[in-house]
Amino acid sequence: MKIIFMGTPQFAVPSLEILLKNGYDIPLVVTVPDKQAGRGLHLKHSEIKEFAFANNLNISQPEFLKDEIFIKEIESIKPDLIVVVAFRILPKEIFLIPESGTINLHASLLPKYRGAAPINWALINGEKQTGVTTFFIEEKVDTGNLLLQRKTNIEESDDYGILYEKLSLLGAETLLDTVKQIESKQITPLKQDNSLATPAPKILKEHCRINWATESYKIHNLIRGLSPHPSAYTTLDNKLVKIFSSKLTDKQTIDAPGKLTVEKKSLLVSAKDYFLEISELQLEGKKRIKASEFINSLKKEDNKLFV
DSSP: OEEEEEEOSGGGHHHHHHHHHTTOEEEEEEOOOOEEETTTTEEEOOHHHHHHHHTTOOEEOOSOTTOHHHHHHHHHHOOSEEEEESOOOOOHHHHTSSTTOEEEEESSSTTTTBSSOHHHHHHHTTOSEEEEEEEEOOSSTTOSOEEEEEEEEOOTTOOHHHHHHHHHHHHHHHHHHHHHHHHTTOOOOBOOOGGGOOBOOOOOHHHHBOOTTSOHHHHHHHHHHTTTTTOEEEEETTEEEEEEEEEEEEEEOOSOTTBEEEETTEEEEEOSSEEEEEEEEEETTSOEEEHHHHHHHSOTTOOOBOO
16 A cells, blocks of 8 residues: 655654554655754754654655645655645645545544644643544544544643653554555544534643633643643743643642742642642743752742742
8 A cells, every 4th residue: 555644743753653664655755844943043854754764765845735746746656545644734636636535643532622732632621531533634624534543541640741652652553553444445434523523722822821810720730731842831020930740739728829838848839729739840041940949949038929
């Protein structure tokens, strides 16, 4: 089976790797153009490009997916299937080319969490279970007929980084099963129930700011859902503070929201109902540190407030 693979971040790498290991013909890998990054403005390659290059695969990096030269390149390959994992929205001029269709791997149990950031929002909303879905691509994003789904529990210790890796591996296995079943014509697509759809929009800076006047469990889930990147943040003395991990407590509070308290070498912050214990944080211009290191920098007479 001849498969064109399209993807960008690390999340997609296990999927491409598993297809290669199982002997599938990958004549082309499509990813985003290189971008300038860092102070030196060096060109940064996507993780998929780095993997494809290391495995001697042909790479295409179109600026515009409707570019006629790119479309003709895809058509000339005559792929049996296009596989998309964390890439861009494909025009129908592309996804209608393969005889067996174009499939996508999505990091949620569709139709829940349609959109760019399903892993983040599942954690932010306090979900106890999530998973991955493969589906046929249609014009409207994340609405195509479902193929396979695999579920996994969200553990209390999971944050975005941990769940991202867990779902990338589960997704690779699910994708391989999907491709095998398409190849053997043993799969039955299932229409999505649009009435059950929930959004998972791109994470913006405004989503990341902590509101200490809300319930502690909501703040805790926000921190989990954004750690380690882009990270939840607050301010202290007008300087940005990123918070990477926290613990719920059963200590009720009547202090002002955001009030810092040190108790038995623990850093506690007052929320709407309970204190939240902060475990790791990063002050603006500094490195990421444990809360104990931050506590050592505080003076006993300090009356600090996260805002």
